[in-house]
Amino acid sequence: MAKSDRLIVHSVRPLNAETRLDVLRDSFVTQNTEFYVRGHGAIPRLDGAQYRLVVGGMADRSLSLSIADLRALFPEQTVLATIQCAGNRRGEMSRIRPVSGIAWSAGAIGCAEWTGIRLADLLRHCGIGQAAAYVILRGLDDCDTETGERYRYEVSIPLAKALAGEVLLAWGMNGKALLPEHGFPLRAVVPGFAGVRSVKWLESIRLSDQPSDAYPQARDYKVFPPPVTKETANWSRGRTIDEMPVNAVICDPRDGAEVAAGPALIRGYATGQVVRAELSADRGASWTQAVLEQRGVWAWTFWAVTINLAPGARELAVRAWDAAGQTQPAEIGDNWNFRGYLCNAWHLVRVTVTSRR
Numbered sequence: 001m002a003k004s005d006r007l008i009v010h011s012v013r014p015l016n017a018e019t020r021l022d023v024l025r026d027s028f029v030t031q032n033t034e035f036y037v038r039g040h041g042a043i044p045r046l047d048g049a050q051y052r053l054v055v056g057g058m059a060d061r062s063l064s065l066s067i068a069d070l071r072a073l074f075p076e077q078t079v080l081a082t083i084q085c086a087g088n089r090r091g092e093m094s095r096i097r098p099v100s101g102i103a104w105s106a107g108a109i110g111c112a113e114w115t116g117i118r119l120a121d122l123l124r125h126c127g128i129g130q131a132a133a134y135v136i137l138r139g140l141d142d143c144d145t146e147t148g149e150r151y152r153y154e155v156s157i158p159l160a161k162a163l164a165g166e167v168l169l170a171w172g173m174n175g176k177a178l179l180p181e182h183g184f185p186l187r188a189v190v191p192g193f194a195g196v197r198s199v200k201w202l203e204s205i206r207l208s209d210q211p212s213d214a215y216p217q218a219r220d221y222k223v224f225p226p227p228v229t230k231e232t233a234n235w236s237r238g239r240t241i242d243e244m245p246v247n248a249v250i251c252d253p254r255d256g257a258e259v260a261a262g263p264a265l266i267r268g269y270a271t272g273q274v275v276r277a278e279l280s281a282d283r284g285a286s287w288t289q290a291v292l293e294q295r296g297v298w299a300w301t302f303w304a305v306t307i308n309l310a311p312g313a314r315e316l317a318v319r320a321w322d323a324a325g326q327t328q329p330a331e332i333g334d335n336w337n338f339r340g341y342l343c344n345a346w347h348l349v350r351v352t353v354t355s356r357r
């Protein structure tokens with residue numbers, strides 16, 4: 001395994017691992033070997049020189065293109081973007097009631113500089129059919145459902161998003177070729193959407209008038225109201241997760257840490273179109289505004305704030321606000337759902353503040 005020991009491994013087959021929070025907050029751009037890995041099946045081992053991407057469906061022409069063809073036909077584009085799993089922070093939701101899925105802490109997220117071509121350029125080159133409304137992205141990996149059904153990884157995104165300038169077909173990650181576990185030789189990067197739409201090991205791209213009917217699109221990655229369970233879910237009525245909500249996480253100090261009384265530096269990340277992040281040490285009675293570090297609209301926000309801590313057991317809470325004035329729910333139970341998606345309640349860290357001698 002090429003991955004670093006700075007990852008927490010949840011499963012080996014398929015490989016699922018998240019970045020330690022202190023590692024995440026160390027660097028605005030996450031290193032390739034430290035970037036979380038989410039896989040539903042085995043990692044395909046592909047030969048970059050033999051690789052071909054097939055493009056077709058409701059297009060004027062169908063094409064089969066090598067990476068060299070893509071480089072020759074379209075201008076190279078680079079986007080600094082965060083990718084985050086829709087199940088990031090799921091572990092916290094399971095404390096309310098059990099949820100199904102990997103019990104991610106808050107490290108199923110990372111930020112990288114992606115290099116490739118615009119999906120829009122490729123689609124326009126092929127000629128977008130009148131009836132096309134979705135772009136279906138298909139991977140080369142075969143996966144299993146919880147009940148052991150085989151399926152090929154495939155999802156779709158609305159055509160309007162596919163035509164947005166930030167959506168890439170990427171071969172580069174932080175100036176290097178993609179690692180096998182991140183989609184070598186070519187993956188989609190759909191900034192702003194849940195990680196599930198950023199398909200790795202792309203086999204084909206099809207224009208369609210319908211969304212994909214494959215398992216990850218039709219029977220997973222949807223949100224239901226709290227009373228709905230695995231047994232009662234009608235998947236055609238769930239809300240498809242594309243855009244991610246505003247969220248904020250405390251990376252440093254870690255939960256359970258000992259902190260000296262007096263001024264303490266608290267740091268973390270936030271996602272969404274963040275305009276404000278703030279910290280409370282008194283269960284939300286008062287909030288102190290954090291300083292934000294931002295690099296473009298598709299990357300996460302880093303925040304930092306120094307607050308005075310009095311001795312004793314303290315609970316720190318963070319929340320962010322977005323440009324539309326929306327913020328995060330106070331309680332995990334507020335948006336609990338049986339699959340544990342989009343967990344964005346105030347992120348809490350309990351610390352013991354020790355008096356100075």
Ligand SMILES: Nc1nc2c(c(=O)[nH]1)N[C@H]1C(S)=C(S)[C@@H](COP(=O)(O)O)O[C@H]1N2
Nearest residue numbers: 036037038039040085139195196198199200
């Ligand atoms: N082909 C394929 N693409 C995939 C997946 C997968 O299992 N197969 N997992 C998706 C999910 S759910 C996430 S969160 C991201 C994770 O990307 P990463 O492993 O590069 O961090 O890849 C997405 N693309």
Ligand SMILES: [Mo]
Nearest residue numbers: 085086195196
């Ligand atoms: Mo994911």
